[in-house]
Amino acid sequence: MRVGIPRAxxxxxxxxxxxxxxxxxxxxxxxxxxxxxxxxxxxxTRADNETCLPVKVFSGHILSxxxxxxxxxxxxxxxxxxGRCSCPKFLGLPDLARTLDPQLPAIVxxxxxxxxxxxxxxxEWYHTARTLGAGRARSAAAVRRLLRSLGRLEQGAEExxxxxxxxxxxxxxxxxxxxxxxxxxxxxxxLKAMGARPVTVDEVDPAxxxxxxxxxxxxxFWGFESRLAxxxxxxxxxxxxxxxxxxxxxxxxxxxxxxxxxxDQLRREGSVPIMTITLDEHAAEAGLVTRLEAFVxxxxxxxxxxxxxxxxxx
Amino acid sequence: xKVAVPRMGNLPFIVRDLAYRFDFDFMETPPFTExxxxxxxxxxxxxxxxxxxAVLGSFVEMLDAGVDTLVMGGGHGxxxxxxxxxxxxxxxxREGYQFEMYVLxxxxxxxxxxxxxxxxxxxxxxxxxxxxxxxxSNVMSKVxxxxxxxxxxxxxxxxxxxxxxxxxxxxxxxxxxxxxFTRSEIKRARAEAQERFSLVRLDRERQHLTIGLVxxxxxxxxxxxxxxxxxxxxxxxxxxxxxxxxxxxxxxxGRNPVFGxxxxxxxxxxxxxxxxxVGGDGLKSVGATAMFARRGFDAVVxxxxxTCMPEVIAKGVLGRVSSELDFPVLSLSIDEQTGKAGVxxxxxxxxDLACSKRGxxxxxxxxxxxxxxxxxxGNGS
Numbered sequence: 001m002r003v004g005i006p007r008a009x010x011x012x013x014x015x016x017x018x019x020x021x022x023x024x025x026x027x028x029x030x031x032x033x034x035x036x037x038x039x040x041x042x043x044x045t046r047a048d049n050e051t052c053l054p055v056k057v058f059s060g061h062i063l064s065x066x067x068x069x070x071x072x073x074x075x076x077x078x079x080x081x082x083g084r085c086s087c088p089k090f091l092g093l094p095d096l097a098r099t100l101d102p103q104l105p106a107i108v109x110x111x112x113x114x115x116x117x118x119x120x121x122x123x124e125w126y127h128t129a130r131t132l133g134a135g136r137a138r139s140a141a142a143v144r145r146l147l148r149s150l151g152r153l154e155q156g157a158e159e160x161x162x163x164x165x166x167x168x169x170x171x172x173x174x175x176x177x178x179x180x181x182x183x184x185x186x187x188x189x190x191l192k193a194m195g196a197r198p199v200t201v202d203e204v205d206p207a208x209x210x211x212x213x214x215x216x217x218x219x220x221f222w223g224f225e226s227r228l229a230x231x232x233x234x235x236x237x238x239x240x241x242x243x244x245x246x247x248x249x250x251x252x253x254x255x256x257x258x259x260x261x262x263x264d265q266l267r268r269e270g271s272v273p274i275m276t277i278t279l280d281e282h283a284a285e286a287g288l289v290t291r292l293e294a295f296v297x298x299x300x301x302x303x304x305x306x307x308x309x310x311x312x313x314x
Numbered sequence: 315x316k317v318a319v320p321r322m323g324n325l326p327f328i329v330r331d332l333a334y335r336f337d338f339d340f341m342e343t344p345p346f347t348e349x350x351x352x353x354x355x356x357x358x359x360x361x362x363x364x365x366x367x368a369v370l371g372s373f374v375e376m377l378d379a380g381v382d383t384l385v386m387g388g389g390h391g392x393x394x395x396x397x398x399x400x401x402x403x404x405x406x407x408r409e410g411y412q413f414e415m416y417v418l419x420x421x422x423x424x425x426x427x428x429x430x431x432x433x434x435x436x437x438x439x440x441x442x443x444x445x446x447x448x449x450x451s452n453v454m455s456k457v458x459x460x461x462x463x464x465x466x467x468x469x470x471x472x473x474x475x476x477x478x479x480x481x482x483x484x485x486x487x488x489x490x491x492x493x494x495f496t497r498s499e500i501k502r503a504r505a506e507a508q509e510r511f512s513l514v515r516l517d518r519e520r521q522h523l524t525i526g527l528v529x530x531x532x533x534x535x536x537x538x539x540x541x542x543x544x545x546x547x548x549x550x551x552x553x554x555x556x557x558x559x560x561x562x563x564x565x566x567x568g569r570n571p572v573f574g575x576x577x578x579x580x581x582x583x584x585x586x587x588x589x590x591x592v593g594g595d596g597l598k599s600v601g602a603t604a605m606f607a608r609r610g611f612d613a614v615v616x617x618x619x620x621t622c623m624p625e626v627i628a629k630g631v632l633g634r635v636s637s638e639l640d641f642p643v644l645s646l647s648i649d650e651q652t653g654k655a656g657v658x659x660x661x662x663x664x665x666d667l668a669c670s671k672r673g674x675x676x677x678x679x680x681x682x683x684x685x686x687x688x689x690x691x692g693n694g695s
Contacts, residue, residue, distance in 0.1 A: 048630035050621060050647060076590060085391045088592040092627035095588045099634040111590075218400040218417070221391035253623040256361035257397045264404040 001133050003027045004069035006061030007034060009054055010077050010090065012175040017149045018073060021125070024142030025134035030069050032061040035182035039064055044281045046100050053249035053280055054176050055089055055096065057183055062097050062104070071106045071132065072097070078113040080223030087222055087254050108132070114150065122147060154206065165197040167299050170235040172201060172228050173247025177279060184247065184279065185288050194296045199241065204231040212237070225254045232262050236271040243273045243299045250280035273299070316341055317435065318381040320369040323535030323560055324460045327492060331456060335449045335495070336436045341381050343372060346538040350375060351650045357405050364539065364619035364649055365532040366398050373402060377411045385435065388419040392593035393624055421566070452497055454565065459504045461559040461572040462688060463487050466511050468556060469682045469689045471548025472522045475515040480548070483511050508688055520551060523668050524680040524691060526606035527556040528599040529617035530625045533648050534558050540617055541654050550665065553682055555691045557602035558595055575605060588631045596624030600631050603643060609692050610680050612668035613642040615661070620649035642667050
């Protein structure tokens, strides 16, 4: 049994756990190829025209898997953290995927609801495993392993060590945009090439992120966005970065709100500069590069001025 | 303290009623205009959805007119609406306005937060708990009656023998209900309003189209944004039914007293196409469309604000509903640039399509039936 996983959206968060699960039940996981221009075009033409860029990319990946697999795994991620919900797009994702093409292979959509303390959703994964042809014991073992690896994920990632650099830039954006070379037009590599050190949201300690996010007067109720807001506040309040890039995609709903919230909050606190970059399927490299260069130059200039006037960098 | 609330459908009537009951000073929310939208859109984040911009624009107008307390609805996701209040407060503070803002979380999020929200506007020293509960329950029944009046008007408008007689009846009925305050008065007013509606002469023989209205509550209810669709359709002899109402949204337990089908039934109808709640009115749009199709309606018009997250999903799924059930669905996404002519042309095309489809079928359209509690579209299957 060949089961496809589109290399898009929450694959960038939970992909390893999903792959491990499929291997555990003896199915052959098929990961779609890294995003290409064709995949984006395909997705943009077939998906609803008003959805956000990542969903269009996701649709492209689904269509690219169409002929090679017997089923496609599209988990319905209902929440990504305690007391938080997911963006509506994730809630309806399997149903959206089914509308793309009547000839699609079966879409299996077990629920993933991390804020459920009893993990009742795990039962759906068990049934999924059974329908994909695994035995009882094997399915149960795979589900237990999935729960364990998700738990480890919650506890957080290790800080990535990298080359020292004069400026550090916090890249606040969805992992599926930032870590996708094609969608982000190689944003992280470009920053590195300019001599800056980019840090992403997943490199910040989750406990610290939660604490910072709770300091906002009104709770951000989307799981990933609250993490993103917490990370930005952590960077700006501890002075861990010299500037923040807020990377969002065209028609991203939570992004429009959280972006406005963070811009306002940072302005009130008078801390580091923040620049918003909006990605879409027509994004041209030249425009992005110019803005990145200008931003990095501005940060360097500010750092030099501070040094000259004898002020300590924040 | 002078209170301002956003405008949406029957909300102005309800606020007037609340102000009378609890005796606070408030400002009648002015109707939306081009100017309101311009102000709102200029201040809002670019990709925020239409209701945020519209409400912000009208808040600015009311703050300029001397209001000092803003009340906004809240929520706990996944729809962006839950965060509107916070963003609007920040934007208005940035613009230098002095005001208090209360974001009322609905009881479904947290009963205590809801109670605290209410108490910050109506202090316990003035209105004791028992009276507050009684009055709120009376307001609720009044909201249901107000929305029911609209439901009757939409069902009857397409069949009226004299143009404008339903609108006249609606205005009078609203006045009758608006003057009722206690439980028994509201009950009597409802009967009186029904009497008033039954005076409207109907042309029962007329062949009519029946169209369902689904979508995001703000654009479906607010005539400025949907170009007064229920009257526009009514004028062309179309019987209309709408699945979203203020009463259905605030009524506890998902009973939907005005629409008449419970949340559970709607979710069951949506199940083959969309099997999970997506926030806002997304699931309801899909479920109600499937129901309308089953009840023999001719078409569904789906309204959504541009980039509305739940409704964009519904829109994607509705494409499938439409092709599988062979049922016309027109999705209209509305933003501050949407023009009346464009919307009307598409609606006319939809009516033509529904007419030509009707030609192939034997049915004479869904009848509007007089029942004990008013009027309903269809025989109640």
